[in-house]
Amino acid sequence: LLPAAAIPACAVTAGITMQAAAFGRAPEDSLVATAALRELVRYRVMRGVESIDGRSIATTCIQGWFRMPKKQRVTPGAIVLLANGERLFDLGFGVRRLVRVADSRSANLEDRVRFVLAGCPRYLGDHFATDLVRGRPVEAVDERSDGRSAAAITAGSRQTRLTLDVTRTTDKPLAVSFSEGRLRGSSDLVPGGGAPAIRRVRHAFDLSAHLERARA
Amino acid sequence: VLERVVTVDRPARPAVAEWLEARRSIFVWWAGSRALVFAAVFGMHLTHAPRGYFGTAAFRPLFGPLASWDGVWYRLIAVHGYLLVPGRQSDPAFFPLYPLVLKLVGATGIPIAVGGVLLSNLLFLAALLVFYALTSELFDRDLARRATLLLAVFPTTYVCSMIYPESLVLLASALTGLFAVQRRWGACAATVAIAALARPEGILLVLPILGCLVTQWRSLRPDERGRAIGAVLAGPAAAVSFPLYLGWALHDPLAWSKAQTAWGRSFRVDGIYDAVRGISHQLVSQTWPYRDFLGCVVTLALLAVARRAGAPRTWIALGVATVLIPLGSGSFESDARFALPALPVYWALAWLCRRRLAFATVAAVSTLLLATATVTLPLVFP
Numbered sequence: 001l002l003p004a005a006a007i008p009a010c011a012v013t014a015g016i017t018m019q020a021a022a023f024g025r026a027p028e029d030s031l032v033a034t035a036a037l038r039e040l041v042r043y044r045v046m047r048g049v050e051s052i053d054g055r056s057i058a059t060t061c062i063q064g065w066f067r068m069p070k071k072q073r074v075t076p077g078a079i080v081l082l083a084n085g086e087r088l089f090d091l092g093f094g095v096r097r098l099v100r101v102a103d104s105r106s107a108n109l110e111d112r113v114r115f116v117l118a119g120c121p122r123y124l125g126d127h128f129a130t131d132l133v134r135g136r137p138v139e140a141v142d143e144r145s146d147g148r149s150a151a152a153i154t155a156g157s158r159q160t161r162l163t164l165d166v167t168r169t170t171d172k173p174l175a176v177s178f179s180e181g182r183l184r185g186s187s188d189l190v191p192g193g194g195a196p197a198i199r200r201v202r203h204a205f206d207l208s209a210h211l212e213r214a215r216a
Numbered sequence: 217v218l219e220r221v222v223t224v225d226r227p228a229r230p231a232v233a234e235w236l237e238a239r240r241s242i243f244v245w246w247a248g249s250r251a252l253v254f255a256a257v258f259g260m261h262l263t264h265a266p267r268g269y270f271g272t273a274a275f276r277p278l279f280g281p282l283a284s285w286d287g288v289w290y291r292l293i294a295v296h297g298y299l300l301v302p303g304r305q306s307d308p309a310f311f312p313l314y315p316l317v318l319k320l321v322g323a324t325g326i327p328i329a330v331g332g333v334l335l336s337n338l339l340f341l342a343a344l345l346v347f348y349a350l351t352s353e354l355f356d357r358d359l360a361r362r363a364t365l366l367l368a369v370f371p372t373t374y375v376c377s378m379i380y381p382e383s384l385v386l387l388a389s390a391l392t393g394l395f396a397v398q399r400r401w402g403a404c405a406a407t408v409a410i411a412a413l414a415r416p417e418g419i420l421l422v423l424p425i426l427g428c429l430v431t432q433w434r435s436l437r438p439d440e441r442g443r444a445i446g447a448v449l450a451g452p453a454a455a456v457s458f459p460l461y462l463g464w465a466l467h468d469p470l471a472w473s474k475a476q477t478a479w480g481r482s483f484r485v486d487g488i489y490d491a492v493r494g495i496s497h498q499l500v501s502q503t504w505p506y507r508d509f510l511g512c513v514v515t516l517a518l519l520a521v522a523r524r525a526g527a528p529r530t531w532i533a534l535g536v537a538t539v540l541i542p543l544g545s546g547s548f549e550s551d552a553r554f555a556l557p558a559l560p561v562y563w564a565l566a567w568l569c570r571r572r573l574a575f576a577t578v579a580a581v582s583t584l585l586l587a588t589a590t591v592t593l594p595l596v597f598p
Contacts, residue, residue, distance in 0.1 A: 003439070007402075007446025008453035011409045015457025016464070022316045023297035025465045030299050038302040129304045135296030 032140035033128055033153045036164060039171035043121045045193035046173075050117035052110070052185035058083040060193060061120040062201050066091055078120035081201045088115045089205070090123065101206050109183055116162065116178045117187040124176065127162050131155040145174045146188075241361065242348055245368040246341045249586060253377045256590040257281050268594030281593045283329040286310065287379030291328050294318035298462065300471040308462055309475035313413035314381035332379035339383035340376035344368055346390040351563060353397045354528065362575055363566035370562070371585035372511070372552050375598050381414045382556050388414060389557045392421045393531070396428035399436070401443035408447060409454035417541070417557065419451045420534045427530030480545065487544035495548055504596045511552025515539050515561055522560035525567035535560045553598050 046061045063078040068091060077091035087098035088111055095107040095115045107115065116123070131138055132155075139154045149168040156162050165175040177186035236243075257279050260266075264275045274280045283291070293307045293315035300308050321331035344364050351360035367373070376383040388411035395404035404425060411418030429436075429444045436444060463469030476482055484490070498505040519535045535558030542554045555561065569575035 001442045001445070003442035004445035004449065007405045007443065008449040011405065011450040011453040012457045012460070015409065015413055015454045016461050018316060019312050019457065019461040020464065022319050023293070023312070023461075023465065026297060026299050031467065034299065034301055041303045125303070129301045132299055132301050133292075133304060133306055135292055135299075 027138075029140040029153075030132060030138055032151050033132060033138045033155070036151070036153055036166040036171045036173070037125050037128055037132075039166065040121045040164075040173055040191075041125050043173075043191040045191070045198060046119040046121055047190045047193050047197060048117065048119050048176075048187040050114065050185055050187035052113060052117070052183070059114070059118040059187070060197050060201050061118040061123075062193075062198060063120050063122050066207075076122070078123050079201060079205050080115055080118040080120065081204045082114065082118075085204070086114075087204055088118070090115065090120075098205065109180060113178055113180055113183050113185055117176060117185050119173065119176050119187055119189045121173075121191070124162070124164060124173075128153065128155050128164070142168070148174070150174055239345060239348065242344050242364050242368065243341070245365045246344055249369045249373065249583070250337055250340075250377055252583065252587055253282075253374050253590050254279065256587055257593075260591065260594070266592070266594050268592075268596070270594040274594070277329065279333055282333045282378045284593065285378070285380075285598055287329075287332065290315045290318055290379050290381075291332065294322055294328055298465060298471070300462075300466050300468060300475055302474075303478060305478050306475050308466065308471040309479050309481070311381070311413060311415050312458055312461070313410060314384055317384070318379070329379065333377065336379060336383045337377050339387050340373065343376075343383055343387035343390055346387060346394060347559065347562070350390050350394040350397065350559075351566075353394065355526070355563065359525075359563070359566045362569055363562040366565045366569070366575075366579060366582060367562045369579055369582045369586055370556075371582055371589050372556050372598075374586060374590040374593070375553055375556070378598070380598070382553065384414045385411055385418055385557050388418065389421060389559060393424055393559070396425045396447070399428075399432065399440065399444075401440065401447045405443070405447040405450035408451040412451040412455040413458065415557075416455065417538050417554065419455050420537050420541075422448055422451050423530040423534045423537070424528065425451075427528055476545075480547065481542075483541075483544040484546060485544075487546045488540065490546035491543040491548055494546065505548060507596065508548040508551040511555060512539055512543070512548055515552075515555040515558055518561045518564040519558065521568060522564035525560075525564055527560040527563050531560050534558065550597060 044063055048059045049056055050059055059080055059082050061078055061080045064076070065074040066077050066079070067074045075091050077089060079087070079089040081087055088107060089096055089098060089104070095112045096104040097107050097111050098104045128138065136155070141152045141154070143150055143152050143165070145165045150165045151168055152163050152165050154161060154163040159181065161179045163177045164173060166173050173189045173191055175186060175188050178184065260281055261275055261278055264272060270281065270284065274284050277283065289307050289310055293310060293312070298308050300306050317335065318328050318332050321335055322328040324331070326334075344367060347367060348360050348364040351363050376386065388407045391407040392404055392411060395401070395407060408418065408421045408425060411421055425448050429448060432444075433441070459469040459472055462471040468474070473482070495505060495509050499509065516536065516539060519532050522532055522535070523529070535555070538558045539551060539555045542551055565578060569578050
């Protein structure tokens with residue numbers, strides 16, 4: 001009965017050897033990035049203090065499923081409230097600025113950068129995931145952030161570059177920096193948020209009446 | 217002495233010619249059906265229609281639609297290897313052998329998209345020839361010829377011209393059956409391992425091998441029995457090598473099932489119930505679920521007919537499992553394509569088409585459906 005054991009053992013060994021020889025191991029930088037993504041997409045709320053051109057402002061992002069005005073279907077998206085009362089959102093049609101209730105316009109470059117720096121988990125995750133899925137290079141560098149051992153994960157091109165700092169031990173997001181063209185900025189992130197923060201954002205977007213949060 | 221040399225050498229040529237002549241119709245039907253698929257795709261290239269889910273980029277290459285859908289993922293794996301991206305559709309959902317072969321094709325300098333399409337079509341020809349040999353062993357030559365020709369124009373075989381592993385699985389399945397019948401257990405182990413590394417349903421070939429083993433058990437020598445048991449276990453063993461590899465490469469042996477979840481293919485105990493319950497709602501509101509639902513129903517009906525035709529029970533069990541297991545994900549999506557390696561379906565069709573008129577009718581309808589399925593590629597996932 002030796003062949004009965006030897007043949008499957010050969011099948012396993014040959015299978016692993018062939019796959020390892022053909023595809024090798026995933027790049028370590030990509031594995032660091034996927035671990036950070038796994039942690040990032042756990043959160044639905046992200047708070048931060050972003051700074052562009054030396055100006056700092058606090059932000060809160062909530063992501064979930066929202067209903068557009070006059071539409072029945074709910075769509076996934078993210079809404080951002082800045083401490084100065086400005087409201088940005090993306091419900092699948094690009095970043096928009098809410099001017100007044102049920103009235104929005106396309107965001108300009110600065111608004112887009114601000115939106116990215118707000119650190120909405122899925123939005124940030126999309127940036128990294130798109131590059132990872134398509135096999136584009138993602139770079140992970142060890143550094144220290146706020147005195148903690150961190151990994152800086154960078155994706156994108158020279159034109160649009162996104163860097164996410166995460167703790168080395170828990171992969172928890174610490175900071176994000178983003179540059180698009182000549183505009184660049186960074187943000188310190190605190191994942192998760194209490195009920196008051198969420199209530200403030202919902203109230204600012206008048207969610208109950210016009211931009212309803214269906215499931216968050 | 218010279219005379220003897222001549223008389224010994226000569227029969228080789230007629231044997232090859234005879235072999236080819238006996239299979240001429242298979243070559244012709246394969247070429248005809250593939251010409252039809254390529255013509256349909258060429259028409260799409262010229263007209264950029266129907267658009268469906270495709271952007272203009274998909275139509276730009278001569279046979280672009282044949283490299284679309286999962287073909288994009290297989291090419292990505294061939295070039296970049298595997299990476300599990302959390303919460304996203306990512307490539308560990310795809311079994312490794314086909315992209316591995318694509319990588320080898322790419323190493324010859326042929327563009328992977330072109331090489332992949334060529335490879336799939338050639339593998340399909342090989343699958344037809346081996347299927348003919350297997351069917352001849354199990355039934356008679358007439359039925360084998362009819363079954364093979366009907367397989368050549370079977371509606372879902374448009375995927376056998378695409379960058380999809382179905383041609384490879386079909387070939388490996390037929391070879392496994394043939395080697396098991398012929399008691400070539402070592403070769404049988406190799407081909408079942410190939411099938412199991414190409415697609416998860418390749419593991420189900422355990423059933424026909426087991427069937428052959430049970431029927432031949434008494435007449436096997438002890439060493440043959442050992443190799444036969446080894447062949448039974450080779451498929452699952454080869455399949456296990458994939459999560460083991462993923463454990464080494466991605467530090468996550470469960471990457472396959474996690475990726476499947478992101479693709480909406482996580483299996484549940486009540487999945488079949490959900491699929492059946494959900495289909496009635498989908499059929500009312502959408503058109504396309506009809507394709508896979510009918511594919512499933514027709515396949516199950518033909519499997520029942522295959523039993524009457526005298527097909528081995530284990531092959532029928534494999535067919536039933538091939539069709540029903542994917543429903544465990546709660547959806548009929550792609551079930552018609554998954555049923556492609558259910559070989560008793562073609563035996564049943566050939567058995568039903570004993571009369572010329574019936575054969576001609578089924579072949580004509582099948583060809584029409586093959587063309588239709590090809591031109592609707594941009595509209596619906598294969």
